[in-house]
């Protein structure tokens with residue numbers, strides 16, 4: 368078959384890998400100049416490794432991703448350091464990423480610790496498929512099981528940071544899936560995620576597929592068993608089309624989709640994401656990941672000192688710092704200039720190290736995306752659009768259709784390979 372794929376992110380490339388391997392004639396349209404989508408990276412002068420535009424790591428439970436790396440013959444380039452992740456409590460930061468760390472945590476009494484421990488083990492070991500938990504909110508379920516204290520110290524800041532005003536409406540199946548997949552060891556790829564995406568793209572091309580960069584698809588239609596794909600410069604017919612764009616963009620570029628389907632696409636909710644990256648001259652802290660509650664006055668959700676995860680020597684000796692947040696689409700972080708963002712964030716960074724000031728900043732970058740984190744409400748499974756759209760030969764595989772698991776590169780690989788199989792069955 369002649370198959371078009373929209374998007375050279377991990378879902379699109381994984382689909383292309385299998386389809387080209389199976390002997391189909393595959394063309395991938397990519398709007399930007401590089402592979403990797405949200406997982407892509409960039410390299411500043413003097414760096415040997417690329418840095419992800421949005422902080423990224425893998426978990427040891429990411430079986431689909433690791434399986435693909437194995438098939439690509441590059442599994443030995445994936446490695447798993449054990450950096451420190453800390454959470455804020457009462458003016459200080461504490462590691463909460465192991466049973467021992469939890470036992471030492473002063474914020475919980477004995478009963479809180481027991482409730483945390485039993486509920487955690489129940490979710491991790493006894494619930495095989497937690498989708499049924501979607502009828503409850505994560506916040507409500509945690510309050511009833513782990514208790515109000517653990518919920519307020521641990522889960523509320525995470526849910527509020529990630530989902531803002533929707534925090535109280537996110538379902539428990541999503542939190543179950545997040546809990547069971549997280550591991551303290553965090554993985555990455557020699558050279559950075561971009562090197563992995565480039566390897567995958569090279570092997571996709573090696574199997575005979577074509578990737579057209581800088582060629583965004585503007586219109587998709589389907590008639591008499593043929594799908595027509597238009598860009599500003601090309602028009603071509605295919606037997607199948609797999610789109611990996613956001614649902615909203617899909618509704619826009621495929622105007623013939625019936626209302627029954629576009630209504631579902633447009634009814635999905637997502638958060639935008641913004642990340643300010645600073646390359647600074649000195650090491651700031653000793654931890655990798657800081658979870659920050661907004662009520663403690665931090666203007667962003669996570670501060671991530673990347674060079675406490677991977678050595679600064681890969682980045683010309685720079686210390687690399689991400690200040691990241693999930694926000695509403697009309698939040699000012701989507702439009703403020705980089706300089707304005709830096710001005711706002713400096714006082715908070717000084718709370719981690721009072722010696723820090725703007726003279727430490729050697730370079731800086733800002734990345735933002737409107738489609739950063741889908742929001743899974745109570746009863747979400749009935750809101751998810753089918754992979755097969757009502758248009759003949761047209762399929763959609765987006766982050767919003769990954770469920771109950773949190774979107775991530777592992778699940779982009781899984782959904783990409785699944786849709787490739789379904790579309791050609």
Ligand SMILES: Cc1cc2nc3c(=O)[nH]c(=O)nc-3n(C[C@H](O)[C@H](O)[C@H](O)COP(=O)(O)OP(=O)(O)OC[C@H]3O[C@@H](n4cnc5c(N)ncnc54)[C@H](O)[C@@H]3O)c2cc1C
Nearest residue numbers: 374376377378397398404405421423424583584775776779
């Ligand atoms: C802040 C942040 C942190 C994250 N952290 C992690 C993490 O630690 N670990 C992890 O595994 N995952 C993480 N993720 C999630 C991960 O990046 C995504 O789940 C995954 O990359 C999604 O892949 P995808 O192929 O589905 O979509 P995308 O990566 O969005 O790919 C879609 C592609 O389609 C292209 N495209 C869009 N419109 C068009 C068009 N009209 N024509 C042609 N091409 C088009 C885009 O340019 C893009 O390349 C994070 C995401 C964010 C935002």
